[in-house]
Amino acid sequence: MREPWGKPDLPTGGSHHLIYHSADVAAVVHELLLLPSFRSRLEAAAGVRVDDDGIACLAALAFLHDVGKLAPPFRPRAGRPAMASRRAITCAADGAG
Numbered sequence: 675m676r677e678p679w680g681k682p683d684l685p686t687g688g689s690h691h692l693i694y695h696s697a698d699v700a701a702v703v704h705e706l707l708l709l710p711s712f713r714s715r716l717e718a719a720a721g722v723r724v725d726d727d728g729i730a731c732l733a734a735l736a737f738l739h740d741v742g743k744l745a746p747p748f749r750p751r752a753g754r755p756a757m758a759s760r761r762a763i764t765c766a767a768d769g770a771g
Contacts, residue, residue: 678743692744696737704733 680695682688690698706712707729716732717724724732742748 680740680743692740696740699739700733700737703736704729707732 677689678692680692681690683690707716707724713724713729
């Protein structure tokens with residue numbers, strides 16, 4: 675069985691393991707939401723004060739954002755992560771993405 679991938683590594687043709695990608699995303703979300711400018715925007719959007727525990731919970735949810743990549747229907751794609759990403763980049767460059 676292939677290792678679950680989180681993001682393709684286009685330069686090498688490999689991939690960034692799902693657990694590391696998820697941890698990276700959670701860490702970035704956590705650090706961004708600790709910044710006053712991001713926290714105030716979050717609080718304005720949520721309509722409530724968000725404390726440090728709330729930020730930790732949001733970071734945990736961010737960690738889970740790609741959990742679907744563990745599902746069996748997604749797994750056959752694990753050998754070709756870069757192909758899907760290149761299509762997305764092409765579409766975005768063409769203005770269609």
